Amino acid sequence: MSTLLFLFRELLGAIRTRSAVLFGAVILLVFVCLASFATLLLVGDGADGRPMESLDPDEIVVHLSPRLSAETVNTLYARIRSREDVASISFRFAEEVSPGSTGGRFFIRTTSAAAMSGVRDAVETMDGVTQVESGTGASAAPGLTLSASARLGLLVALVLSVVLSLALARAGFRALLRTFRVEIRVMRLSGTPERTIVPPVVGLGTLMGLLSSLLLVAGIYLGQYAIGDAAVAPRFADAGLVLGVTLAGLALGVLLGTLIGLFGASVLASREFSPLP
Amino acid sequence: MIQVSELHFTTDDGVKVLEDVSLHIERGELVYVAGEAAVGKTLLLGLLAAYTPPQQGQILVHGRNIARLSREKALALRRQIGFVPQGFVPLPRTAVENLLFKLRTLGDFREQAEEKALLALETVGLLRQQTAEASSLSAVERLRLGIGIAICNDPLLLLVDNPFDGLAPEDQEQICTLLERISGRGTTVIAAGRRPLPPSTRRRRVLGLIDGKVVDG
Numbered sequence: 001m002s003t004l005l006f007l008f009r010e011l012l013g014a015i016r017t018r019s020a021v022l023f024g025a026v027i028l029l030v031f032v033c034l035a036s037f038a039t040l041l042l043v044g045d046g047a048d049g050r051p052m053e054s055l056d057p058d059e060i061v062v063h064l065s066p067r068l069s070a071e072t073v074n075t076l077y078a079r080i081r082s083r084e085d086v087a088s089i090s091f092r093f094a095e096e097v098s099p100g101s102t103g104g105r106f107f108i109r110t111t112s113a114a115a116m117s118g119v120r121d122a123v124e125t126m127d128g129v130t131q132v133e134s135g136t137g138a139s140a141a142p143g144l145t146l147s148a149s150a151r152l153g154l155l156v157a158l159v160l161s162v163v164l165s166l167a168l169a170r171a172g173f174r175a176l177l178r179t180f181r182v183e184i185r186v187m188r189l190s191g192t193p194e195r196t197i198v199p200p201v202v203g204l205g206t207l208m209g210l211l212s213s214l215l216l217v218a219g220i221y222l223g224q225y226a227i228g229d230a231a232v233a234p235r236f237a238d239a240g241l242v243l244g245v246t247l248a249g250l251a252l253g254v255l256l257g258t259l260i261g262l263f264g265a266s267v268l269a270s271r272e273f274s275p276l277p
Numbered sequence: 278m279i280q281v282s283e284l285h286f287t288t289d290d291g292v293k294v295l296e297d298v299s300l301h302i303e304r305g306e307l308v309y310v311a312g313e314a315a316v317g318k319t320l321l322l323g324l325l326a327a328y329t330p331p332q333q334g335q336i337l338v339h340g341r342n343i344a345r346l347s348r349e350k351a352l353a354l355r356r357q358i359g360f361v362p363q364g365f366v367p368l369p370r371t372a373v374e375n376l377l378f379k380l381r382t383l384g385d386f387r388e389q390a391e392e393k394a395l396l397a398l399e400t401v402g403l404l405r406q407q408t409a410e411a412s413s414l415s416a417v418e419r420l421r422l423g424i425g426i427a428i429c430n431d432p433l434l435l436l437v438d439n440p441f442d443g444l445a446p447e448d449q450e451q452i453c454t455l456l457e458r459i460s461g462r463g464t465t466v467i468a469a470g471r472r473p474l475p476p477s478t479r480r481r482r483v484l485g486l487i488d489g490k491v492v493d494g
Contacts, residue, residue: 188327191356
């Protein structure tokens with residue numbers, strides 16, 4: 001076993017209740033930070049497109065082919081408008097509704113929900129109509145989205161958890177290193193270089209970050225399993241994005257943990273670890 | 278060999294602790310430094326151990342000028358110096374594990390470290406207590422353990438700070454005998470203590486530290 005591993009094991013053995021509780025809190029706070037980060041990336045802000053199930057029961061959206069001439073569109077418009085079971089109709093270019101789309105859309109409101117199916121059947125048979133969507137009447141499950149204030153709250157949680165974890169980590173490392181101070185004094189007195197003494201302390205921080213990251217990985221995949229429905233959280237259904245966020249979370253957790261370890265190692269500069277008065 | 282020339286040391290608040298200290302100690306010699314409390318005995322040992330950097334003057338330890346050593350070389354020198362601090366507190370482990378901890382952190386493998394640790398425990402007369410918890414040892418046994426830790430990597434120089442404090446006269450004599458045995462094996466030994474020193478120290482060279490100056494006797 002190398003000197004570093006030996007020393008790391010000895011350092012772990014010096015963990016007592018107080019330092020264990022503080023380090024546990026640090027792991028949870030880093031997890032909160034990583035979870036905020038992942039949530040910001042994996043939960044949409046509503047710009048992903050509202051599911052069509054949210055149409056009212058008397059609403060119909062008619063997709064028109066981009067090849068239709070203006071005259072044909074006018075004819076179709078007039079035919080639909082003339083129906084007695086149609087209360088209103090409006091035309092919009094598809095680009096206005098969904099950037100990048102082509103063609104046009106008719107937005108139809110029928111006189112009642114009961115009239116909707118009749119109008120829908122009639123419209124579907126018209127030439128130049130490529131797709132017809134209508135409300136089902138069932139209350140659609142709301143998509144998993146984050147409002148602007150929720151996103152701001154997550155950002156605040158992210159920053160606060162980092163600051164709090166640093167403060168608790170310093171207290172935890174102070175408690176741990178106080179338990180380990182005789183060993184530190186012996187090492188310094190016998191000429192053990194700081195490059196041997198410091199890395200196990202930093203390594204402990206990295207380990208905490210790694211544990212938080214693993215909690216995040218478990219959280220992401222449990223979340224993906226629990227939600228399951230692409231319509232509710234479309235980004236969760238994107239395996240590539242989930243993998244990317246998971247790997248980024250792992251890297252961020254290890255980085256944060258290492259920073260926490262470096263911050264904790266700064267405690268070693270205190271005079272109480274000096275072997276001579 | 279240790280050669281100290283014109284050594285001065287002043288604390289941050291302007292107190293001159295050491296003034297024009299010069300001394301010469303041969304390799305394998307056992308020297309006692311006697312002085313009242315807070316006259317600078319620990320400081321002198323810290324300077325000789327390359328732990329406290331000298332402000333003025335020259336300290337040569339086995340031919341190496343401490344003031345001119347790089348950080349790395351000072352650490353390498355410190356690894357050749359055993360230091361037993363005043364009021365030595367052992368690690369909360371067994372006697373042999375105390376020695377193993379130092380040897381392992383200095384890079385020794387377990388088997389090699391065990392061999393050295395047992396040899397050092399035998400030298401200080403603690404072989405039988407190797408598995409005893411250090412906290413259960415008597416005051417003199419703890420001091421012996423401290424000396425064992427200091428010599429386990431076979432240093433060229435052993436520095437012992439105030440070893441006789443709180444020990445019974447017969448225990449003080451035991452420690453003197455132990456230090457003589459260690460110096461007899463070629464290790465230079467410097468032990469600093471408060472007056473009066475145990476009677477057997479008179480068989481060896483005793484330096485006095487008075488008003489920042491080192492004097493014979």
